[in-house]
Amino acid sequence: MAKSMFEKIWDDHVVVERDDGQTLLYVDRHLCHDGSFQGYYTLNSQGRTLRRPDLTWGSPDHYRPTDAQSLNDISDPALREKVALFDKNAAESGIHYYGLDSEKMGVVHVIGPELGITLPGIMLVCGDSHTATHGALGAFAFGIGASEVAHVMATQTLWQKKPKSMRITVNGEVGFGVTGKDVILAIIAKISAAGAAGHVVEFAGSGITALSMEERMTVCNMTIEAGGRAGMIAPDEKTYAYCKGREFAPAGEKWDRAIEYWKTLPSDPGAVFDKEVTLNGADIAPMVTWGNSPENGLPVTGAVPDPANEPDPEKREAIQGALEYMGISAGMQISDIAVDQVYIGSCTNGRIEDLRAAAAVAKGRKAVVAARVVPGSEPVRRQAVEEGLDKIFLEAGFEWRLPGCASCLCLNDEIFAPGTRTASTSNRNFMGRQGERVRTHLVSPAMAAAAAITGHFSDVRDLAEDK
Numbered sequence: 025m026a027k028s029m030f031e032k033i034w035d036d037h038v039v040v041e042r043d044d045g046q047t048l049l050y051v052d053r054h055l056c057h058d059g060s061f062q063g064y065y066t067l068n069s070q071g072r073t074l075r076r077p078d079l080t081w082g083s084p085d086h087y088r089p090t091d092a093q094s095l096n097d098i099s100d101p102a103l104r105e106k107v108a109l110f111d112k113n114a115a116e117s118g119i120h121y122y123g124l125d126s127e128k129m130g131v132v133h134v135i136g137p138e139l140g141i142t143l144p145g146i147m148l149v150c151g152d153s154h155t156a157t158h159g160a161l162g163a164f165a166f167g168i169g170a171s172e173v174a175h176v177m178a179t180q181t182l183w184q185k186k187p188k189s190m191r192i193t194v195n196g197e198v199g200f201g202v203t204g205k206d207v208i209l210a211i212i213a214k215i216s217a218a219g220a221a222g223h224v225v226e227f228a229g230s231g232i233t234a235l236s237m238e239e240r241m242t243v244c245n246m247t248i249e250a251g252g253r254a255g256m257i258a259p260d261e262k263t264y265a266y267c268k269g270r271e272f273a274p275a276g277e278k279w280d281r282a283i284e285y286w287k288t289l290p291s292d293p294g295a296v297f298d299k300e301v302t303l304n305g306a307d308i309a310p311m312v313t314w315g316n317s318p319e320n321g322l323p324v325t326g327a328v329p330d331p332a333n334e335p336d337p338e339k340r341e342a343i344q345g346a347l348e349y350m351g352i353s354a355g356m357q358i359s360d361i362a363v364d365q366v367y368i369g370s371c372t373n374g375r376i377e378d379l380r381a382a383a384a385v386a387k388g389r390k391a392v393v394a395a396r397v398v399p400g401s402e403p404v405r406r407q408a409v410e411e412g413l414d415k416i417f418l419e420a421g422f423e424w425r426l427p428g429c430a431s432c433l434c435l436n437d438e439i440f441a442p443g444t445r446t447a448s449t450s451n452r453n454f455m456g457r458q459g460e461r462v463r464t465h466l467v468s469p470a471m472a473a474a475a476a477i478t479g480h481f482s483d484v485r486d487l488a489e490d491k
């Protein structure tokens with residue numbers, strides 16, 4: 025019977041199935057971060073040890089203030105304690121650990137692919153919902169809760185009910201100035217924030233395969249914002265080239281065997297999905313979200329919706345509420361929305377290509393609002409410095425920080441002032457996500473840089489032509 029890629033990977037990881045529909049799955053690789061302390065607490069309080077520290081990797085990302093070089097530089101005692109606790113737990117449990125002083129540290133969803141921890145065909149989990157990112161390499165990867173983290177730590181397995189499957193096909197390549205971020209925002213705008221609920225999503229079609237590996241990561245990263253359990257893209261030559269030579273990727277004869285297996289992973293012709301959605305790549309423009317849900321994406325050339333035009337009373341009320349929170353009015357042009365600040369970073373858009381795209385816009389120009397650039401990892405930061413991107417940002421008046429989650433979640437001092445408006449390359453625009461009454465608009469890195477330069481949302485395609 026024809027199988028989807030998800031079904032193949034699922035079947036390869038089944039340890040045992042229960043009559044109630046729960047399946048015990050083998051976990052190939054587990055990522056931890058400084059928010060994984062509850063898992064460690066459970067494990068320690070039960071007197072258990074980590075079953076496979078050699079298959080567990082970690083780095084402090086959520087709580088690390090991105091101006092702190094070391095533990096001693098963290099002035100907030102609560103944040104320092106969180107990072108110090110992870111240092112201690114990691115040392116005692118013997119996992120692969122990249123602390124603040126490591127040249128490999130970073131946001132776990134950035135360092136996973138970067139170090140070759142993420143590979144096609146594996147099952148990878150992490151106590152963070154944006155674990156879906158890793159599906160870009162053809163892995164089955166998803167976020168788990170604190171008790172599940174403890175279960176994986178103790179057993180290297182996880183009980184799961186098999187999700188449904190969905191395929192989202194983007195036919196045809198996207199146009200100039202349109203990125204993976206715009207593709208996923210357009211997808212969520214089409215299917216809604218619940219459109220993939222309970223499903224593992226396979227992204228397919230020439231519009232997806234044409235994307236770079238890093239853009240594919242951005243697409244899969246935000247699957248969760250459409251309610252998806254996981255997102256994945258079939259491995260291809262681009263994937264193999266990306267994985268080759270990375271520290272934890274197979275080498276030598278194991279590499280040849282891995283390639284042989286990876287080639288069996290793409291969905292079989294005739295594989296059936298529970299749900300299918302199709303988009304045309306050429307129809308996608310640079311996107312901006314106007315409301316408090318990632319589904320509120322619009323082309324930058326569009327106008328804010330009018331609740332009066334919405335026949336569904338519940339949706340009408342939601343639009344009205346979002347307009348009030350966001351401080352914008354119905355019918356307003358997206359390009360007329362002025363921003364107070366810009367944030368470029370996160371596991372969605374903190375990779376080297378993202379910084380290159382933002383720097384290409386910033387180069388030779390000056391930011392008119394506060395703008396912060398946060399690399400996703402130390403390797404990304406070093407690469408950016410090597411290419412002179414840090415200088416471009418600094419000369420354009422942008423702030424250049426150390427790697428971490430930073431203003432994506434604002435668990436540290438990178439929170440924004442109450443009531444201000446941010447153009448952000450992160451993944452969530454929920455009320456209060458970036459600070460009290462802060463209004464977050466999701467955009468691509470190039471669009472964020474364009475907003476920093478002009479002070480309002482601007483079509484990056486026009487800016488590129490101006491140069």
Ligand code: SF4
Pocket residue numbers: 085086131132133152154370371372428429432433450451
């Ligand atoms: S960058 Fe944001 S979404 Fe990504 S892991 Fe950190 S807090 Fe979570």
